[in-house]
Amino acid sequence: MAEPSFLTAVRESYDTVAADYVERVPSPAEMDPLSRAMLAGFAELVRTAGLGPIADLGCGPGRLTAHLAGLGVSAFGVDLSPKMVGLARHAYPDLRFTEGSMTALETGDDELGGVLAWYSTHHTPPQYLPTVFAEFHRTLAPGGHLLWGDYVGDERLRPRQGYGRPVSYESYLLPLDRVVELLDQAGLVVTARLEQEPGGRANRPHACLVARKPASP
Numbered sequence: 414m415a416e417p418s419f420l421t422a423v424r425e426s427y428d429t430v431a432a433d434y435v436e437r438v439p440s441p442a443e444m445d446p447l448s449r450a451m452l453a454g455f456a457e458l459v460r461t462a463g464l465g466p467i468a469d470l471g472c473g474p475g476r477l478t479a480h481l482a483g484l485g486v487s488a489f490g491v492d493l494s495p496k497m498v499g500l501a502r503h504a505y506p507d508l509r510f511t512e513g514s515m516t517a518l519e520t521g522d523d524e525l526g527g528v529l530a531w532y533s534t535h536h537t538p539p540q541y542l543p544t545v546f547a548e549f550h551r552t553l554a555p556g557g558h559l560l561w562g563d564y565v566g567d568e569r570l571r572p573r574q575g576y577g578r579p580v581s582y583e584s585y586l587l588p589l590d591r592v593v594e595l596l597d598q599a600g601l602v603v604t605a606r607l608e609q610e611p612g613g614r615a616n617r618p619h620a621c622l623v624a625r626k627p628a629s630p
């Protein structure tokens with residue numbers, strides 16, 4: 414079956430911008446302190462629960478995968494863009510990075526202690542988000558945690574350029590309450606939320622959510 418056209422656009426666009434992305438986007442060490450605190454708290458939750466590794470879904474050049482590994486938790490990355498995966502493997506040869514889509518993960522059921530989706534779901538048209546969130550739920554172990562971070566709003570954007578290059582992806586910004594509702598419908602219970610005004614790497618309002626797959630009764 415042919416893949417949805419948005420996946421092709423995202424893959425081709427991030428292949429085009431991969432090298433510029435690394436130059437232009439702040440590294441984890443340069444990120445705003447509250448986002449870094451959410452990442453550190455998430456790593457501690459996953460490490461303490463001891464249920465399995467973190468999958469960094471939409472890992473881009475792998476910097477956050479490496480940041481999480483540096484916080485003492487096993488982590489691997491998955492990205493649609495072969496160029497991004499190539500950069501990640503080159504920069505972090507000791508970590509595992511694979512090509513794949515969060516709409517249909519190769520990871521088995523209940524295998525993960527954590528899922529990180531960091532600024533990687535906003536190119537997914539809203540009608541596909543239930544599929545993506547169902548994949549997060551399926552692959553997380555009962556008691557496992559999700560950290561989701563992204564732009565929020567109520568807008569569909571069709572940028573001609575990204576990171577200084579032509580791109581064909583679109584971006585879909587949703588109100589935070591809608592994201593919470595979709596996670597809830599997927600069976601993931603939101604346990605923490607942080608909403609931030611534009612600043613740092615984000616020129617728009619942005620937010621983080623921590624959610625948990627309930628432990629089996």
Ligand SMILES: C[S@@+](CC[C@H](N)C(=O)[O-])C[C@H]1O[C@@H](n2cnc3c(N)ncnc32)[C@H](O)[C@@H]1O
Pocket residue numbers: 420423424427438470471472473474476477491492493494497513514515516530531532533534536537
């Ligand atoms: C804005 S970048 C964020 C990269 C990384 N998470 C970071 O914060 O540096 C978005 C990344 O998500 C990836 N992506 C978007 N949709 C995806 C999907 N369905 N499956 C896997 N990766 C995806 C893109 O290829 C791109 O590398």
